Amino acid sequence: MAALAFCVCSALEQFCDFADAFVRFGLSASRSFQYLRAKRNQIEFRRNCRAIWLQELSNRHALSVRVVYEILRRARIPLTSANYVDHTIELVKKEMHRRGIDFAAIEASAEAYEAIDNFAVQRRYLAGQDTTDGGHRDYDMVDNYDDIEVLSGDEIDSSFYDYVEPLPVYQNEKIGTLKEGISFTVTGSILLNCERFSINFVIENPTRDVALHINPRLPQNYIVRNTKVKGVWGKEEVSSALPFSLHRGSKFAIQIFITDSDYLISVNGVHFAKYAHRLPYTTVSTIEVKGDVEDVSMERDEVECYPEHIPGFNPKEIRTALDIFDEQPNGDKTALMPYDEVDSSNLDWAPLGIKSSIALMKNIACGIPLPYYGLLPPDSLKVGRCLQIVGRVKLLPQSFYINLQKGQHYWPHPIIAFHFNPRFSKQSGAIGKAIVCRNAWYNGAWADEERSELDTDFRPGKTFRLAIVCAENAFEVYLNEKLITDFRYRIKPDVVDTVYIQGDIKLRSVVLLTNLSPKGTRRIYTNPLFRY
Incomplete structure (x- = not known):
């Protein structure tokens, strides 16, 4: 009976979602289905990211996933790789011990783990996360689907990223241990017929998740940043105040600098954008470059300041x-x-x-x-x-x-x-x-x-x-x-x-x-x- 009730409720929820999308997109069935598929992908993407974060924190603090989840829920902090999270987990864990809270009881509770899909990833207003433009960065995995764009009746799926040449033109599997202060500078030449190329920070697991995907698209004059988990791409980030400065037939230098909360990305010696960690950066083990570029090389450094100004950059x-x-x-x-x-x-x-x-x-x-x-x-x-x-x-x-x-x-x-x-x-x-x-x-x-x-x-x-x-x-x-x-x-x-x-x-x-x-x-x- 409980299973039947669950199925009925799920069907009603899906029907309400479709009805809402159908009205929202002017009674267009194709656009409504595209919206619902994009929404479903975002939900699946967030669920996969959260599961990986919880497992990573579980391994790091020698606690079960359920206990980590309960600590994060009690502390009301976002999932992020910043030291702030590790510090908070230790404080909450000590406080729970002091109050005599039984971790074994939490471990045995099914409710805590089942509620993982409703884990509210909050907006980040932590010290040190503010940008030099005076604003605050919002975490990109909030439960908000109002800004999903539907341009046509055809779905743009993940194959859009796997363009032309599936084999990388550059790959490095010996990038060492990652921590705050590590910088990678990828240099090369853009081909005269270049449409796009990508730099990928890959996690060598069964699904080869991509923690960071940097994808300059020259015809559109913007650079996409994204993450792929279990074959599902997250929401793209494309905005930047910096003008697009990559051109066919020219050389490029893209620096990726790691902090505890973000990747900082500079193009040709000038800061371009920051990208919040959607997956733990410590799990990245391979960097690869794909697309219409040649003479690619990469340099790994531990630096004290960012960005690294290239020759020719003169304030x-x-x-x-x-x-x-x-x-x-x-x-x-x-x-x-x-x-x-x-x-x-x-x-x-x-x-x-x-x-x-x-x-x-x-x-x-x-x-x-x-x-x-x-x-x-x-x-x-x-x-x-x-x-x-x-x-x-x-x-x-x-x-x-x-x-x-x-x-x-x-x-x-x-x-x-x-x-x-x-x-x-x-x-x-x-x-x-x-x-x-x-x-x-x-x-x-x-x-x-x-x-x-x-x-x-x-x-x-x-x-x-x-x-x-x-x-x-x-x-x-x-x-x-x-x-x-x-x-x-x-x-x-x-x-x-x-x-x-x-x-x-x-x-x-x-x-x-x-x-x-x-x-x-x-x-x-x-x-x-x-x-x-």
């Missing part, structure tokens, strides 16, 4: 307009260059009063590629100075951000004195409406974020002039000479030696100025709320 020295004022006998500061030497056609963006002082920057109309790393002289960013950034907002912007930070590396996380991040609103539809987030990273964590919804002069396709002024107690941000926000110092600005800019803008120039007019009589940018 730009930020131009300064601090030393071009000459002290005259009468005490006035006048520009070294006369007015008639200035090409004013390139200086329409310049603040009133300093056009004559920045003639050395005539060529700012040329675009600067992103991501942008700009180097500042030591102790150059201090009270009384400002960083002026000129650019143009892209036509369909989502966000961009500016970090005033110490160091050029992505890992370990740099100290960020000021993180400025406008995020453009999609819901309001108002042009120029943005949620402006401000923050700082120090002592190993983000500070409390400040955010404001502002009606700004950031307009799609329009040029802007942004100035970050070092005032007495705060960074003040001016947009087109209007004060829009400020951010009180968490750490002094003189620690900053690098300016990092990324996002949906076209960058034209970055200049360090003194916040004085050429005559030294008034400030260029003045906060109307304070008297100087």
Whole structure:
């Protein structure tokens, strides 16, 4: 009777799922079945991943799978390979022993193990998991199927990944023990007829699971990241703020750096994306490369910082307009260059009063590629100075951000004195409406974020002039000479030696100025709320 009831309930659940999909996809049976197959694959994929994680943690802590599951359920922590999980398991295990909780009773309980399919993998907001763009990464295996895309009535199955040549062009089965700090750099040449290629971190088990699949697709200009467990592919990750930089007939260098929580991936010396561990990285034993590439080689290193900048990657020295004022006998500061030497056609963006002082920057109309790393002289960013950034907002912007930070590396996380991040609103539809987030990273964590919804002069396709002024107690941000926000110092600005800019803008120039007019009589940018 119980079995019959279970079958009836399962049939009703499947019927309700189909009815919901049928309505959702405009009464299209083919699209509805495609959605249900994709949903079923995601459920199976998550179940397989969770089983592997539980088995790995069981082996690592000499506990049964059921006991590990119960500990994770009680601690309400996500399945991840971070040391945080191991530390938490030990703490909870000691606490359970202290309270006299019987592990044998948990072992004998069928309920705990049967509930594994409903194990809620939570979003990760753990210390150290935050990104340099000020956001938090969500774990990709949450129970959410609303974003499954159905493009046609034909299912795109796992064979899409096993393209053209099933044999690897490069394979290495002696990669050693993996731990945080291990880096693999794969280099080679892309063929002139290349459609796609892949780098796979393979687990040598009966199903040859793929812990990490990196798949550049040149016709589409994006790089897929994914995982395969027991023949089932997970959900693809394709997003990145970095422009696609792989081209037919050129050489490439892709670095994969291992941390306890993620793979960090850089392309040609610039960080491209991070990919959360869906399977334990310690089980990977083989790295292989497939596809339309040649002359492939791999280098394994244990490094202290990431990414490894390749030859040709040269952060730009930020131009300064601090030393071009000459002290005259009468005490006035006048520009070294006369007015008639200035090409004013390139200086329409310049603040009133300093056009004559920045003639050395005539060529700012040329675009600067992103991501942008700009180097500042030591102790150059201090009270009384400002960083002026000129650019143009892209036509369909989502966000961009500016970090005033110490160091050029992505890992370990740099100290960020000021993180400025406008995020453009999609819901309001108002042009120029943005949620402006401000923050700082120090002592190993983000500070409390400040955010404001502002009606700004950031307009799609329009040029802007942004100035970050070092005032007495705060960074003040001016947009087109209007004060829009400020951010009180968490750490002094003189620690900053690098300016990092990324996002949906076209960058034209970055200049360090003194916040004085050429005559030294008034400030260029003045906060109307304070008297100087």
